[in-house]
Amino acid sequence: MNPHPIVIIGSGLAGYTAARELRRLDTGIPMQMISADHAGFYSKPMLSNALASGRTPQVILNADAEKMAGQLKMDIRPHTRVVALQPDAHRIVLQSGDTLRYGRLVLALGADPIRLPLEGDGADAILSVNDLDDYRRLHNALQGKREVAILGAGLIGCEFANDLAAAGYRVHLIDLAAQPLGRLLPPLGGAYLRNRLEAIGITFHLETTVRRMERAAECLLLTLDNGTAIHADVVLSAIGLRPRTALARTAGIEVNRGIVVDRFLRTRYPDVYALGDCAEVEGRVLPFVMPIMHAARGLAATLAHTPTPVRYPAMPVVVKTPACAAVVSPADAHIPGEWSVEEGGDGVKALFRDLEDRLLGYALLGAATGEKNQLSAQLPPVMA
Numbered sequence: 063m064n065p066h067p068i069v070i071i072g073s074g075l076a077g078y079t080a081a082r083e084l085r086r087l088d089t090g091i092p093m094q095m096i097s098a099d100h101a102g103f104y105s106k107p108m109l110s111n112a113l114a115s116g117r118t119p120q121v122i123l124n125a126d127a128e129k130m131a132g133q134l135k136m137d138i139r140p141h142t143r144v145v146a147l148q149p150d151a152h153r154i155v156l157q158s159g160d161t162l163r164y165g166r167l168v169l170a171l172g173a174d175p176i177r178l179p180l181e182g183d184g185a186d187a188i189l190s191v192n193d194l195d196d197y198r199r200l201h202n203a204l205q206g207k208r209e210v211a212i213l214g215a216g217l218i219g220c221e222f223a224n225d226l227a228a229a230g231y232r233v234h235l236i237d238l239a240a241q242p243l244g245r246l247l248p249p250l251g252g253a254y255l256r257n258r259l260e261a262i263g264i265t266f267h268l269e270t271t272v273r274r275m276e277r278a279a280e281c282l283l284l285t286l287d288n289g290t291a292i293h294a295d296v297v298l299s300a301i302g303l304r305p306r307t308a309l310a311r312t313a314g315i316e317v318n319r320g321i322v323v324d325r326f327l328r329t330r331y332p333d334v335y336a337l338g339d340c341a342e343v344e345g346r347v348l349p350f351v352m353p354i355m356h357a358a359r360g361l362a363a364t365l366a367h368t369p370t371p372v373r374y375p376a377m378p379v380v381v382k383t384p385a386c387a388a389v390v391s392p393a394d395a396h397i398p399g400e401w402s403v404e405e406g407g408d409g410v411k412a413l414f415r416d417l418e419d420r421l422l423g424y425a426l427l428g429a430a431t432g433e434k435n436q437l438s439a440q441l442p443p444v445m446a
């Protein structure tokens with residue numbers, strides 16, 4: 063038996079779900095978790111709808127690292143950054159210079175928010191929220207303030223916009239696309255969502271972007287490409303995430319958009335696995351909760367010596383915009399097809415079919431969200 067533990071780098075949903083699933087299958091296997099952050103367990107999706115309901119960072123934290131270590135019977139090292147992987151030697155290098163040996167290694171490194179390169183002396187004041195510490199910074203920055211500008215009207219940008227508006231802030235939502243959720247909704251769906259968000263006071267600035275951000279007397283002054291000037295107390299960027307691949311790439315592990323793994327979540331290096339926002343599973347980067355749950359279950363079985371390929375069913379995503387109920391199940395972007403859209407009965411039902419008329423995806427808004435289960439049952443699996 064390998065005397066070294068299974069080492070998991072990362073204490074997000076991917077790291078903890080893999081650890082929990084593995085502990086269920088094997089109560090004795092030695093496990094160790096290394097995390098650059100506090101390593102407490104919390105639900106990240108909650109961060110974009112916590113303000114209006116008054117949930118503070120302390121309330122969102124479910125369990126700290128010590129409690130998790132007790133629950134999962136594993137050694138957890140918070141505030142410990144891994145700076146290099148040495149897969150040939152089955153070793154990782156910590157920022158302190160110490161090295162640790164592993165039997166098998168799980169990379170659950172997450173993703174970094176993409177930053178827009180901006181001109182102006184206020185550019186460094188831009189915030190983004192991709193973890194609980196970021197949320198704490200946002201929460202503090204908002205105290206006593208009123209005006210917020212959000213860059214990016216994708217899932218996270220729309221959710222924060224709705225939450226901030228519901229919490230009483232005045233919100234500007236800025237996007238290069240002509241509609242919110244441009245990659246997930248056909249134009250009629252985008253217009254419906256926009257309408258609902260405008261009805262709660264959100265101001266859209268579409269088909270434009272921020273060029274400059276300067277510090278003014280008591281706020282930030284944003285200049286958009288279309289010439290519009292916006293005063294904001296807080297600016298939040300939500301323009302997307304990039305899988306954290308640098309550690310793997312430097313170690314010679316194959317990287318494409320994410321860390322490349324097969325359906326067993328194996329990299330090409332023996333005993334090195336990856337899952338979650340950092341991973342690319344057979345060409346797919348799926349930075350959502352449901353894929354992580356399925357991947358973690360498969361990986362745990364594989365690590366417990368029953369090699370188990372990951373299977374993904376259809377995995378709809380509920381958009382947390384209470385002003386406009388919405389659920390999307392996007393089709394693979396590479397498959398040609400067409401939307402058919404019905405509006406009425408206070409909702410929009412958009413179905414995406416391929417050229418042979420097979421249903422591949424959908425977007426449901428308002429009352430049409432009631433059809434979610436029935437339509438999901440008709441969708442093919444994302445990865446059979």
Ligand SMILES: Cc1cc2nc3c(=O)[nH]c(=O)nc-3n(C[C@H](O)[C@H](O)[C@H](O)COP(=O)(O)OP(=O)(O)OC[C@H]3O[C@@H](n4cnc5c(N)ncnc54)[C@H](O)[C@@H]3O)c2cc1C
Binds near residue numbers: 072142171306382
């Ligand atoms: C605001 C928000 C709302 C969301 N809402 C939804 C939703 O409603 N539905 C949905 O399906 N998905 C949602 N998502 C996406 C979902 O939350 C993520 O896909 C998921 O949480 C990612 O988990 P992860 O463990 O892969 O990454 P992370 O949670 O980012 O964890 C990465 C971990 O790796 C550690 N780490 C990184 N580098 C190092 C290093 N060098 N050394 C040591 N440790 C390191 C980090 O400290 C961290 O602990 C949302 C995301 C956000 C940001």
